[in-house]
Structure formats: structure tokens, C-alpha cells
Amino acid sequence: NAGVMQNPRHLVRRRGQEARLRCSPMKGHSHVYWYRQLPEEGLKFMVYLQKENIIDESGMPKERFSAEFPKEGPSILRIQQVVRGDSAAYFCASSPLTRGPGNTIYFGEGSWLTVV
């Protein structure tokens, strides 16, 4: 399956710990997006990255959250000092080289973070 790969699928962290979520885009895709879905809520855009560049992080909380997409390896969403409110599903998506109207994005299966 050459789809968007996310891991871990499920992650449990205690308050104050760090969570790292990884995403490998579809083959041939160089754009990665992270979305968060809180219980009973819609998906909220967090950040848009290309290799070694953050293009738009307007949806990222100002503190504790960071994202990267290095030249080699997966994109990583990092949440430091997690709190219960961070419990959510985090979806990664990727799109082809050129993102424009009509170009769809493809989602990974998501990472479910539970903070206890």
C-alpha cells in the first residue's frame, strides 16, 4: 500500500510527556498537511509543509506544538508537555508536487492521541 502512512496509530501519554507523530506521504507527493480532529468536531488545519520548509503554520497552537518535514524521513508533529485537551485524532495528508484548485489530498489513517 503506497498510501499515506502514519504511526503510531494509537498513542497514550501522561500529562506533561511528549508526543511524536510521524507521517510518510504518498510516493511522489512532496506536500504534507497536518489536521486535528477533536471529539465531535470537524477537522482543523494545523500546518502545511514541504520538504525542509514550513509553508503555512497558521493553524498551529503557539506553544508546545511543532512540525517538521526533513529532507530525509517522515514528517513529524511534536507536542510537548501534553495536556488532556490535546487528546484528539491527528490526520496527516499529502498532495502532489503542485497543489492547486481541483488537486485533492489524500489522508493517512490517523494517529489517535489519548492523554491521561
Next chain:
Amino acid sequence: RKEVEQDPGPFNVPEGATVAFNCTYSNSASQSFFWYRQDCRKEPKLLMSVYSSGNEDGRFTAQLNRASQYISLLIRDSKLSDSATYLCVVSGGGADGLTFGKGTHLIIQP
């Protein structure tokens, strides 16, 4: 006003019936429109794109009204397997990707 607004439902519909959802969007500069389907604890999956001329894919018909800024999805001859949450998604200019509605929850009853 929310960027993309949907009736959350749930819509309880008997199998075989026709059901329609609407979605409104606030950004008149939006360029692309989609319906996604999301099953419980699964990722969203593209159901269909929405074009100004309207488009049909089997039992599903999508329409766009730019003047009124709303999008519709019609499902005919509904199946049990159509039970899911349907997300209205709008893409605008810029690098911010897609804006999702909260979704409409559909339950098809036998």
C-alpha cells in the same frame, strides 16, 4: 459566521430512501469543492468533487450554487453501507489547504 457550515444531523433514513445534505460556505473566493466521507474512527476519504455544472457518480449527485454559496449532495436508493459522516470541504486561494465542515452524520436504517 462559520467558514463551512453543515447540519450535523443525525439524519435517520430508511434503506432505499433518497437523502440530501446542504452545506454553505462563507468565502466567496473559494475555488474547489468536495464531499468527503468519514467512517467512525477512520480517515476522511474523497467521495466526489463538486463542479459548477453539477456532477453525478452512480447514486450520488453533487451540485454547486456559487451565487448562494452552497453545495449539495444527494444520495439515491440509500444503502446500509452509506451510513457515515459526510464532510463538506472547500478549498480557497493560498497555501492553507482545505476547510472542513463539521460533517453531517447519516444513519441508514434497515
